[in-house]
Amino acid sequence: MAAVSDFQKKKLLHLFNTFFDCNKNGTIERKDFDMALERVASLRQVSQGSGKYREVEESLNYVWEHLKKVADRDNDGNVSQQEWLKMWEEAITSQQEPQWVKRYQDFLFEVEDVSGDGKVDEKEFVAAYTQFGIGQDECRGAFKKLTNGTGGEISKADFEKRFREFILSNEPSAPGNYLLGKSTF
Numbered sequence: 574m575a576a577v578s579d580f581q582k583k584k585l586l587h588l589f590n591t592f593f594d595c596n597k598n599g600t601i602e603r604k605d606f607d608m609a610l611e612r613v614a615s616l617r618q619v620s621q622g623s624g625k626y627r628e629v630e631e632s633l634n635y636v637w638e639h640l641k642k643v644a645d646r647d648n649d650g651n652v653s654q655q656e657w658l659k660m661w662e663e664a665i666t667s668q669q670e671p672q673w674v675k676r677y678q679d680f681l682f683e684v685e686d687v688s689g690d691g692k693v694d695e696k697e698f699v700a701a702y703t704q705f706g707i708g709q710d711e712c713r714g715a716f717k718k719l720t721n722g723t724g725g726e727i728s729k730a731d732f733e734k735r736f737r738e739f740i741l742s743n744e745p746s747a748p749g750n751y752l753l754g755k756s757t758f
């Protein structure tokens with residue numbers, strides 16, 4: 574059995590295309606992180622040069638440097654879809670999460686939790702993901718599945734648990750599949 578199923582691949586490519594390849598040129602490179610920084614700064618109304626801005630910039634730099642180190646096998650300065658899937662396949666097989674993943678989770682959760690109460694509600698979820706180009710209805714559908722229709726909120730612990738499901742689960746009914754705003758795969 575392949576280490577990564579087609580279902581997992583679809584999810585991993587959603588993460589690649591929607592959240593990492595911001596300029597939509599088919600690969601992940603430095604420029605995508607510059608775009609992500611601007612996008613987040615505008616969503617959170619963080620002004621350039623502020624402490625908060627530097628904090629987000631530092632997180633994104635960390636993620637890019639570590640992602641590049643582990644995934645850019647041919648050293649051409651960008652991470653192709655093939656390199657991305659290869660990295661995940663190895664991570665899943667060895668049960669070793671790449672070093673940048675935790676930092677990225679922290680970053681994404683903080684981007685979503687605009688009110689800063691340690692929980693993400695539907696409004697915050699939709700606001701963040703529409704910024705990444707996902708339609709509102711799609712986001713709402715995903716949130717419903719993610720919270721099992723309870724209309725609840727996502728705590729940081731839930732977020733981390735669901736993130737693991739997003740990466741690992743082969744069960745279409747697992748709520749974590751819908752953590753990143755897509756309601757069907």
Ligand SMILES: [Ca+2]
Binds near residue numbers: 595597
């Ligand atoms: Ca790109």
Ligand SMILES: [Ca+2]
Binds near residue numbers: 645646650651652
């Ligand atoms: Ca490469």
